[in-house]
Amino acid sequence: MATPVAVRSLRQRAVWFGPADRPLLGWLTQPASGPGETGVVVVPPLGYEYWTTHRALRTLAERLAAQGCSVLRFDLEGTGDSSGGSADPDRLGAWRRSVGEAVTLLRSNGSSSLVVAGVRFGATLALLEGASVGADRIVAWAPVERGRAYVRELKLLSQPVPDDIDVVGGGIAHAGSVLGPDTLERLRTVDVTKLEERPAPQVLVVDRDDRQASDALLARLRSLGAATDHGTPPGSDVALDRPTEYSDVPDAVVQAVSDWVGRSTPARTTVEQASDDAGTARIDGVTERVVRLGRERLVGIQTDAEGTSRATVVWCNSGSEPHVGPGRAWVDYARALAPSGYTSVRLDFSGWGESPDLGHAPGRPYDAHCVDEIASVVDDLREQGHERVLVAGLCAGAWVALRSAVTHRLDGVIAINPQLYWQPGDPVEADIGTETRVRRTGEIRRFKRGRRLGVWSALDVIGVRHPAADWVRDIDASGTPVLALFAEGDDGLEFLEDRIGRTWSNALRRGAVTCRVVPDIDHPMHRTWRRGTLVDEVRTWLGSVTGPPAVAGPTD
Numbered sequence: 001m002a003t004p005v006a007v008r009s010l011r012q013r014a015v016w017f018g019p020a021d022r023p024l025l026g027w028l029t030q031p032a033s034g035p036g037e038t039g040v041v042v043v044p045p046l047g048y049e050y051w052t053t054h055r056a057l058r059t060l061a062e063r064l065a066a067q068g069c070s071v072l073r074f075d076l077e078g079t080g081d082s083s084g085g086s087a088d089p090d091r092l093g094a095w096r097r098s099v100g101e102a103v104t105l106l107r108s109n110g111s112s113s114l115v116v117a118g119v120r121f122g123a124t125l126a127l128l129e130g131a132s133v134g135a136d137r138i139v140a141w142a143p144v145e146r147g148r149a150y151v152r153e154l155k156l157l158s159q160p161v162p163d164d165i166d167v168v169g170g171g172i173a174h175a176g177s178v179l180g181p182d183t184l185e186r187l188r189t190v191d192v193t194k195l196e197e198r199p200a201p202q203v204l205v206v207d208r209d210d211r212q213a214s215d216a217l218l219a220r221l222r223s224l225g226a227a228t229d230h231g232t233p234p235g236s237d238v239a240l241d242r243p244t245e246y247s248d249v250p251d252a253v254v255q256a257v258s259d260w261v262g263r264s265t266p267a268r269t270t271v272e273q274a275s276d277d278a279g280t281a282r283i284d285g286v287t288e289r290v291v292r293l294g295r296e297r298l299v300g301i302q303t304d305a306e307g308t309s310r311a312t313v314v315w316c317n318s319g320s321e322p323h324v325g326p327g328r329a330w331v332d333y334a335r336a337l338a339p340s341g342y343t344s345v346r347l348d349f350s351g352w353g354e355s356p357d358l359g360h361a362p363g364r365p366y367d368a369h370c371v372d373e374i375a376s377v378v379d380d381l382r383e384q385g386h387e388r389v390l391v392a393g394l395c396a397g398a399w400v401a402l403r404s405a406v407t408h409r410l411d412g413v414i415a416i417n418p419q420l421y422w423q424p425g426d427p428v429e430a431d432i433g434t435e436t437r438v439r440r441t442g443e444i445r446r447f448k449r450g451r452r453l454g455v456w457s458a459l460d461v462i463g464v465r466h467p468a469a470d471w472v473r474d475i476d477a478s479g480t481p482v483l484a485l486f487a488e489g490d491d492g493l494e495f496l497e498d499r500i501g502r503t504w505s506n507a508l509r510r511g512a513v514t515c516r517v518v519p520d521i522d523h524p525m526h527r528t529w530r531r532g533t534l535v536d537e538v539r540t541w542l543g544s545v546t547g548p549p550a551v552a553g554p555t556d
Contacts, residue, residue: 009033010065012354014290014299015072016281018082018101023281025081025290025301026074026102027354028109029061031266036069038264039111041102043076043118043125047154048175049240050079051321052247053119054353055362056239059249060117060257068264070111074102076125079177080324081301081331081346083283086178086528087167092186096129103133110267116200117257120144120240127192127217130199138199139257141206142236145217147190154179165529176327176526193217198224204260205229206253208236231256243430244320245365280304286338291345294376299323299354300345303334310341311388311411311546312381314374316397318524319430320363322353326394329525336535342542343386349373365396365428374400375408388412388546392538394525395419395432395492405480406471412481412545414538417523420468421495432491432523440491447498457502469500476507481545484515485537487523514541 011032018024030036042057044050061071077094078084084094103114116135118126123143130138144150158172161180168180179187193216203221207213209232221228235250242248277290287304300314301323315330317323323346324331334344349370351360360369378389390412391401398418405413419432421440429435437444450456460469475482486493493515496504507513516537521530 010062012061014277014354015105016278017074017105018077018098020282022077022083023283024074024077024083024098024101025281026072026105027058027061028070028072028105029065030070030109031065031068033266035110035267036065036264037111037267038069038113038115038261039106039109040064040069040071040115040117040261041099041106041126042071042073043099043102043116043122044073044079045118045120045122046076046079046174047177048157049120050177051175051244052242053239054244054322055247056249056254057119058354060254063254063258064261067258067262068266069115069261070106070109070264070267072102072106074098080328081288083281085284085332086180086183089182090186091179091183092190095125099125099129100133103135110269112268113264115139115261117141117261118143121150124190124192127195127199127203128190131197135200137202137204137261139204139206139260140214140217141253141257142208142211142240143192143205143214143217145191145193145214147187150190151184151187159526161529168529173327173526173528176329176524176528178528193220195220195224198226200226202227203229204231204257206236206256207232208240209234210237229260245428245430247320248362284335286335293345293347293380294373295380296350296356296358296373296376298348298350298356298373298377300347300377301334303338303344303346305341305343306339307341309343309386311390311542312343312345312386313337313414313542314345314347314377314381314389314391316347316370316374316391316393316400317349317352317363318394318397319365320352323348326524327526327528329394329528329531332528332531333535333538336532337539337542340539340542342539345377345381347377366399366422366424368424370400371403371407374404378404378408378410390414390542392416393418395523396422396428402471402475402482405478405482406474410480412483412542413475414483414485414541416485416525416534417487417490417492418484419492419495420471421492421499423467437491444494444498447495451498451501456499460500460502465503466500468495469503472496472500472503472507472513476510476512479512482513483538483541484513485534486515486517487521488517488519490523493517 012029075082076098115137116126117139123140158174171180233252233256238248330346348355350358352363388411392414393401394416398415
């Protein structure tokens with residue numbers, strides 16, 4: 001568990017930067033007194049490690065800023081909140097250029113001494129770009145030395161993309177991050193053990209304590225004249241190997257990097273410091289902005305509707321992942337719905353993503369405070385002029401959205417693969433297939449047998465019900481429109497039909513609740529090539545419950 005960082009003397013703000021037609025989003029953390037002479041660019045990893053290391057990299061940024069540094073965490077092009085997508089050409093080149101754009105921003109912020117720090121393939125990018133951006137020092141945490149081995153590793157953890165999918169067909173989907181065949185081929189050519197020039201005068205390589213050391217890389221760096229330091233602090237596995245629901249901050253790693261970077265004096269160059277988050281950015285045809293909502297000032301990314309706004313959809317955290325959603329799904333959905341007149345807010349609860357911790361970090365699925373925070377955010381949005389506000393989520397996020405419909409007035413709920421069998425006090429597990437379903441094996445058999453014998457319907461008639469049945473009845477009575485979307489064979493729908501079938505059927509018949517099974521989607525929405533089908537379902541349903549545009553969208 002990480003040592004808490006005192007953040008009262010720190011300031012974090014969102015910044016859009018890079019080309020106007022391809023903006024990137026970053027988070028600049030620095031002392032409240034102003035920028036530090038030492039600037040640290042933090043390059044994130046790719047794939048699932050992007051999500052599992054998020055809290056660790058935020059903690060590192062706060063630790064370094066407490067030492068006087070200015071720290072920029074950012075999303076590479078085509079990842080996170082930044083512009084672009086996996087189907088765009090030259091992904092490797094775009095990622096390398098993203099590092100250069102981040103360095104340019106920190107230098108313009110007043111930092112004259114530059115550290116580029118990266119994790120896994122982010123460390124590889126730091127090594128590849130260090131010389132061209134003039135890095136003074138580089139930190140490479142668990143770097144990918146050879147791209148060919150990295151591609152083999154990714155393939156073992158991924159599912160193939162069907163050959164008939166444009167551009168990325170024949171590639172792989174790794175936790176929602178798609179790498180097309182061209183990108184995979186270019187990754188295979190990467191080998192930092194054969195660097196042709198020194199990436200920086202000083203390099204720290206932080207290897208895992210449970211894996212082979214980066215001996216070939218270290219030898220190459222020394223042969224190029226770099227002063228190298230090497231460490232194997234324990235704990236990398238808690239951020240690199242665990243699902244987001246279990247991931248944590250490897251304090252020994254964070255401390256080793258912080259100690260090596262050291263303290264920074266204030267920047268010598270006086271620069272005008274923005275006090276607020278950056279304004280709007282035009283991304284892939286839509287307008288986005290960073291907003292802070294509710295009493296808790298929770299962070300969200302608002303995608304504005306094109307033209308007049310018909311409704312606003314608040315997308316909740318899924319699992320323990322930040323606001324970009326599972327495999328970046330919320331980014332895709334928000335940008336796809338905007339041209340049809342729907343505003344979206346990708347929200348971080350307290351303890352998640354970029355929102356204040358408020359004693360809730362690291363955020364975990366089904367945390368009790370989330371329902372109250374939804375109410376606070378919805379109230380704030382309505383006060384700002386958003387007339388129709390709906391809440392959407394996946395799995396645990398859908399659970400929170402449906403609980404909110406009971407306790408607070410909503411204009412609708414979009415619940416993707418909700419698991420209504422989960423009750424407070426139940427275990428919180430990362431994998432429904434290998435953990436939750438195994439734990440529930442006996443319960444599932446009992447529910448199916450009771451359904452065959454008509455037990456549950458008979459008990460329902462006399463008022464003896466599962467808590468989920470009372471919950472569905474309360475939602476039905478509230479009149480809140482609900483769209484329940486399920487993958488084929490999903491545990492959540494199986495439970496509704498087996499255990500509370502009578503109540504569920506009645507709710508569907510009365511019409512407030514709509515249920516759709518979407519072919520070929522998976523529970524965590526990682527099959528990105530099927531997302532268009534789900535967006536179509538959402539768009540059609542939104543049109544049926546919101547009607548024509550109500551009022552012009554809120555303005556700044």
